[in-house]
Amino acid sequence: MLSCxxxxxxxxxxxxxxxxxxxxxxxxADVVEETTFTTNEYALHKLDEGPSQSVTVTRDDALxxxxxxxxxxRMETAAGNLYKSKVIRGFCHLYxxxxxxxxxxxxxxxxxxxxITAYRAHGWTYTRGVPPVNILAELTGxxxxxxxxxxxxxxxxxxxxxxxxxxxxxxxxxxxxxxxALKYNGSNNVCVALYGDGAANQGQVFExxxxxxxxxxxxxxxxxxxxxxxxxxVERASASTDYYTRGDYVPGLRADGMDVLAxxxxxxxxxxxxxxxxxxxxxxxATYRYSGHSMSDPGTSYRPRxxxxxxxxxxxxxxxxxxxxxxxxLATAEELKQIDLDVRAEIxxxxxxxxxxxxxxxxxxxxxxxxxxxxxxxxGTNPFMYGMSK
Numbered sequence: 001m002l003s004c005x006x007x008x009x010x011x012x013x014x015x016x017x018x019x020x021x022x023x024x025x026x027x028x029a030d031v032v033e034e035t036t037f038t039t040n041e042y043a044l045h046k047l048d049e050g051p052s053q054s055v056t057v058t059r060d061d062a063l064x065x066x067x068x069x070x071x072x073x074r075m076e077t078a079a080g081n082l083y084k085s086k087v088i089r090g091f092c093h094l095y096x097x098x099x100x101x102x103x104x105x106x107x108x109x110x111x112x113x114x115x116i117t118a119y120r121a122h123g124w125t126y127t128r129g130v131p132p133v134n135i136l137a138e139l140t141g142x143x144x145x146x147x148x149x150x151x152x153x154x155x156x157x158x159x160x161x162x163x164x165x166x167x168x169x170x171x172x173x174x175x176x177x178x179x180x181a182l183k184y185n186g187s188n189n190v191c192v193a194l195y196g197d198g199a200a201n202q203g204q205v206f207e208x209x210x211x212x213x214x215x216x217x218x219x220x221x222x223x224x225x226x227x228x229x230x231x232x233x234v235e236r237a238s239a240s241t242d243y244y245t246r247g248d249y250v251p252g253l254r255a256d257g258m259d260v261l262a263x264x265x266x267x268x269x270x271x272x273x274x275x276x277x278x279x280x281x282x283x284x285x286a287t288y289r290y291s292g293h294s295m296s297d298p299g300t301s302y303r304p305r306x307x308x309x310x311x312x313x314x315x316x317x318x319x320x321x322x323x324x325x326x327x328x329x330l331a332t333a334e335e336l337k338q339i340d341l342d343v344r345a346e347i348x349x350x351x352x353x354x355x356x357x358x359x360x361x362x363x364x365x366x367x368x369x370x371x372x373x374x375x376x377x378x379x380g381t382n383p384f385m386y387g388m389s390k
Contacts, residue, residue, distance in 0.1 A: 034058045035328040039262040043254040045245040045282075050253050051269040055261045059330045065107065065260050066325065067339050069099035069318045072123040074347040075132045076291075079122065079139055079153075083295045087355060088139045091166075092153045095123035097290040100317035101224055102127045104263025105192060108271055112160065114182070116175045117194040119154035120224075120289075121164030124194070128161035132347055136354035144357045148364065169195055169202035172221065176208045179219035179280075190274040192267075194222040198229020200243050209247045209280070216279035220270045221247070223282065224257065226289040231302040244284035257285030258315045288315065363387065 034056060042050040076094045083092045095102070098120070106127035109115070117124050125135050130146045138145030138156055146156050154164040162178065165171040175193025182189050199205065200223055212219050223243040227234055234241045244252035251273075255266035263285055270281045288311045292299030299308070325331045366378045366387035375388050 030329050031059065031331065032329050035330055037261060037324060037328070039259055039265065040256045042262075042266060043242070043244060044251075045242075045247075045253065046249075046251040047253060051255075051265040055265050057261055057330070061107070062321070062325050062330045063335070063339070065103050066318070066321055066331075066336060067343065068103045068106075068127065069260065069321065070340060070343045071132060071347070072096075072099045072102070072126055073318060074343050075126065075135065075350075076122060078136065078347050078351050080291065080295065082136070082140065082351065082354075088153075089141075090152050091119065092139065092295040093120040093122075093293065094289070094291040094295070095120055097311070097317070098224060098226060098257070098287045099123060100260040100263055100321075101222075101257050101285050101287055104260040105222070105267040107260070107264045108267035109192065110189065112187075113189045113271070114160045114162065114175075114178050114191040115194070116162040116171045116178060116191065117164055118168070118171055118196055118199065119164045119166050120196070121154065121156050125156040125158055125161065125164075128158040130156065130158045130161075131350075133350035133353050136347075136350050137357050140354045140357075141359060142354060142357035143360050143364075144353070148368070149360050150364070150368070169199035169204055171195065172199070172202075172205050173208045173211075175221070176212045176217055176219055176280075179212065179217035180215065182218055183215070188275055190218045190220055190271050192220045192222055194224055196229060197223060197225040197227070197234050197241075197243060198232070198237070200225075200246060201238060206246075209250050209282075212280040213247070213250050216277065218274035218277075219280045220267070220274060221250075221280060221282045223284045224287055225284055226287050228289070228293070228302065230293045231297065233302065242284075244282050247280070247282045250280050250282055252282035252284065254284040254286060257287030258317045258320065260317060260321055363390075366390065 036054055036056045039053045039055050041053060044050045073096055076096045079092060080094055082088045102123040115124060115128060122135055126132060134144060134146045138147055138149060138151060139153055141149040143149055146158060154166045157163045172193050172195050175191050179191040182191060225243055229237055244254040253266060256262040266283055270283050273281050290308055322336055326333055367390040369389050378387050378389050380386060
């Protein structure tokens with residue numbers, strides 16, 4: 001039996017255009033520079049119209065999206081292996097299966113837009129501009145990590161990226177605060193505040209919807225609905241699993257989170273809504289995670305292996321884009337194979353560096369406490385250990 005969310009994602013297959021799933025061998029001379037696909041229908045709440053289902057994509061963009069998703073997938077596979085070999089310790093939440101969400105949303109944003117997410121943050125850290133080597137080095141606790149090895153899996157940061165956040169749902173009001181600052185300063189940028197279906201029932205989420213709508217904040221609230229809050233299927237935790245309608249007076253829409261182009265168009269629509277001064281909007285992306293909630297969760301005690309296998313076989317975001325590109329002659333199979341090899345080599349090199357880069361000295365425990373603060377005495381792990389802040 002498939003979960004409610006898995007059935008929702010699987011149902012998206014039915015309206016896939018045939019051309020997207022037919023693979024043919026063609027040469028480089030036949031490659032086109034642009035083509036149009038049809039996405040699945042978007043579900044709407046308090047919206048008269050939504051994004052167009054007719055989506056145009058250039059060859060360069062398609063190749064970029066493919067490389068980005070493949071990089072995240074390979075990076076997460078490497079992180080899983082490092083965790084199993086005990087090179088990575090502590091919490092580690094993988095993004096495998098959800099790559100189209102981060103890549104598609106980033107494609108519709110600008111570098112000056114702001115993003116804050118939960119603790120499944122590796123993919124978002126990469127799309128926000130942090131190289132894989134600095135992400136993997138953060139996971140292994142090395143000084144070349146994007147947070148100097150101090151944050152680990154759940155606390156990575158980048159330019160206009162406010163990280164993973166370990167407290168369930170707490171990033172949602174923080175995201176509204178970022179959006180308030182943007183509006184206060186007269187910026188035309190938006191903030192994307194992401195959370196999972198497991199956090200969607202938190203009271204602070206609904207309080208934030210209320211404030212965001214009262215002040216018409218430029219915030220896109222994104223529910224990455226992967227079907228399970230830890231080990232609990234959405235239909236067992238939520239009386240309503242239509243998360244895009246949860247804002248009541250806040251408009252919303254739901255997109256196919258396994259289709260990078262559908263996510264891109266939905267995010268573009270939501271961003272334009274916010275930039276036009278209409279206030280917040282809720283975007284639910286129906287996606288699926290292949291791994292457990294974290295590396296300590298095998299992910300098969302609350303869902304059958306067959307469900308995971310079927311989702312990989314029929315709805316994988318990378319395979320889906322690959323087949324679309326080849327069938328529409330946006331790229332050849334050989335080109336995509338070369339990207340796969342290049343990504344593998346990049347991640348393999350990053351893994352070796354993440355294992356051999358120097359760790360932080362003990363003195364680093366006393367740094368990065370406050371910004372622009374004169375040095376002061378900091379107590380260590382016992383009353384007799386002190387250091388000076390830097």
